[in-house]
Amino acid sequence: MIPSHLENPILITNRVNQRWLHHLPMVQGAIYLSKQKRIFFSWGRFAPENLPNGLEVKTIAAEELGCQVAKLLRESHVKKLILEGDVPYYVYHALEERGVRSLVIRDGVIEHFRETKDEWEIAQLAEASRITDLAFSKILGDLKPGLTELEVAAKLEYYMRLEGCEEFNKTIVASGVNSAKPHHWPTNKPLEKGDFVTMDYGCTVNGYHSDLTRTVVLGRAGEKQKAIYETVLQAQQTATRALKAGKISNEMDKIARDVIDGTEFRGSFLHNLGHGIGLDIHEGTGLVQGSEAVLKQGMVVSIEPGIYLPGFGGVRIEDIAVVEQDGCRVLEHSDHALIEL
Ligand SMILES: [Mn+2]
DSSP: OOOSOOSSOEEEOOHHHHHHHHOOSSOOEEEEEOSSOEEEEEOSSOOOSOOSTTOEEEEOOGGGHHHHHHHHHHHTTOOEEEEOSOOOHHHHHHHHHTTOOEEEEOTTHHHHHHSBOOHHHHHHHHHHHHHHHHHHHHHTTTOOTTOBHHHHHHHHHHHHHHTTOSOBOOOEEEEGGGGGSTTOOOOSOBOOTTOEEEEEEOBEETTEEOOEEEEEESSSOOHHHHHHHHHHHHHHHHHHHHOOTTOBHHHHHHHHHHHHHTSTTTTOOOSOSBOBOSSSSSOSOOBOTTOOOBOOTTBEEEEOOEEEETTTEEEEOBEEEEEETTEEEEOOOOOOSOOBO
16 A cells, blocks of 8 residues: 655556556546545546545546646646656646646656555465366366367466456467476367476456466476476475575576586576566566565565476476565465376
8 A cells, every 4th residue: 555645746648557556447548646535536437436545526528627736736736746657748738837847757656666466366376276276276187188278378268257257378388399488379280198298377356476486297297398397386385385584586497507517407486486467467576587586475476497408398487475474375286287188
């Protein structure tokens, strides 16, 4: 929550930041916050009467925003306004014309407050994770040679849709040699016996994202496949056990990377260990090489090490977890052990 003793009024135009404040999807408008007033200026046809966080609702035409805000500032004898997000030029111009002189664009102001999640937000993330887990348990019954990556992706989305999610993440299904590419979009390639099949997907509930990755083997896993899988799993579990408030972002990445780099697969973990997650799929503090950011209680991050061997295949295992004082709470509960189908 934004502290009520804001130094200067702020006009919030970023849609995701607005959603964070009013808990409502797709409402067109802007939010004005100051010491005295908390107003949601709505110019959509749908103007809710009551909003959380003490927001008063005023329906106006979008073109009036600059004029309305200037009036509020004049009434409270304030000349300085903080802007964030994408402010349309006509708003900026209307404010300037009315003597609002010190306009400061400060992106990241609201994002900073969004980093640590409250209980309601964690409940939304947990519900999205539950739906995602359910789709995983269902897809296991469908995976067989001949099914294409696109069909697997469509089925995952179908199962999540039936459970009542709002939207999907960009679903990744990567099989066989395609699994060596961390961001492979699904194709018409049919699954084949012996393939690694990596599924990285998720959905939103009240705007909050889940994010899950599991890799399975179609048929019996070979020795090299088992070795890769066990290494990624060990990296993922070691990092999960280490995660707690006070840890440094890059230390967390190193914990997982050291596990992988201590094996024959050294150098094949091609991305960072994790990202913050919430109303945006990638937001806030992650588990990132070179980042000195400190993890705080209530932050939610993904933990997703992988090994990628071009021409052979790859494995990634991902959960999202809430950072707590003495550890972390993993929100997804799909099995971690190697699944051979
Ligand atoms: Mn992720």
